[in-house]
Amino acid sequence: MSEDQKRKGQLDLGINRTPEKDRNFHLGGRSFYFFDFDDNIAFLTTPLILFHKETRAEQHISSGDFAQHNATIGRSGVYGEFEIDFCDVTGTFRNFRDHSISDVEKLAGKSQVFVQDVAAALGFPDFQWKGPSWECFYHATFNQRPLSVITARGHHPDTLKEGIKVFVKNKVLPLEPNYLSLYPVSHKPTRTLLGDINFTEGTAELKQRAIRASVEKAIEIYGYNAHHRFGMSDDDPKNIELIVEEMTRLKARFPEMSFFMIETQHGSFIKHEVKVGGLQGQKVEDLSQLSFFEEDRRKS
Structure with missing residues (x-):
């Protein structure tokens, strides 16, 4: 140090x-x-992931941007063409959920x-x-x-x-x-x-x-x-x-x-x-x- x-x-x-x-x-x-x-x-760098409605391309956004735009996501504005996926494993908030960690992984x-x-x-x-x-x-x-x-x-x-x-x-x-x-x-x-x-x-x-x-x-x-x-x-x-x-x-x-x-x-x-x-x-x-x-x- x-x-x-x-x-x-x-x-x-x-x-x-x-x-x-x-x-x-x-x-x-x-x-x-x-x-x-x-x-x-x-402020953490944990991203939220939006998904393009047609292509399913992922768009990473910050929690601050999400707080400001979540009312218009999928409707209008900069994220009007994207949508939220509520699957805890693969969706928008997957980085804001716990995931299974094996005992071996914990030891590592x-x-x-x-x-x-x-x-x-x-x-x-x-x-x-x-x-x-x-x-x-x-x-x-x-x-x-x-x-x-x-x-x-x-x-x-x-x-x-x-x-x-x-x-x-x-x-x-x-x-x-x-x-x-x-x-x-x-x-x-x-x-x-x-x-x-x-x-x-x-x-x-x-x-x-x-x-x-x-x-x-x-x-x-x-x-x-x-x-x-x-x-x-x-x-x-x-x-x-x-x-x-x-x-x-x-x-x-x-x-x-x-x-x-x-x-x-x-x-x-x-x-x-x-x-x-x-x-x-x-x-x-x-x-x-x-x-x-x-x-x-x-x-x-």
Whole structure:
């Protein structure tokens, strides 16, 4: 490891930081962080594959492009002549699913695509792989805030943990998160757990259910407290719309608690507090060690 890498690792490990208590710790409140993974925590090179309607030629696109164009794929625009194939093995999302790995392959060091892609991302400069919510993810992990990963990916939850562990092994994350829940909502057993037994719900609707389940789990584990705070970051426009809908319902159900939607489209970071009567938005320019919640938090 080079001296520059060592210095970067030391900084990322938080040697010069002091753990901070929750903003509402003195009132018994906790801050709960919910993250989408792709293009939020990190940018990975995992491609999605579209198929030409006539020739079946494959077109690889990034998760960011898919988030922006998925409403028009097969209908109009740049991907109007292409379509989505939902086969988990050979289709559009095949790289976002786990695949069978034999014991011999495991002994040889083979891992799931997600784990490989996280490791590959760390070969690029920080500014290329760190997503707009990375600093919030780091802050939540460093301070062991209860944290949920709610992603459209279809890997087993243990695969998500294994991929995130790569950050720890490479010293860009100080320790493993304090997981509240992991919901890869295209993972069939996870879909069943969320009540989608016929596999008919879309990603955004499943994320709604995962948010609701995570809030309920937070209250079950940490107790009901009017000073709890919940925040979710996502970049997909449809997901954002339905996340806000769900948080509005949760706000009506738990009016004393605080709910935040963090919108990270195109690498931006726009924080909305969800109120019963609407949203309050704020664009944040300085993302350095930023918390989802604490406007006047001390930078360290």
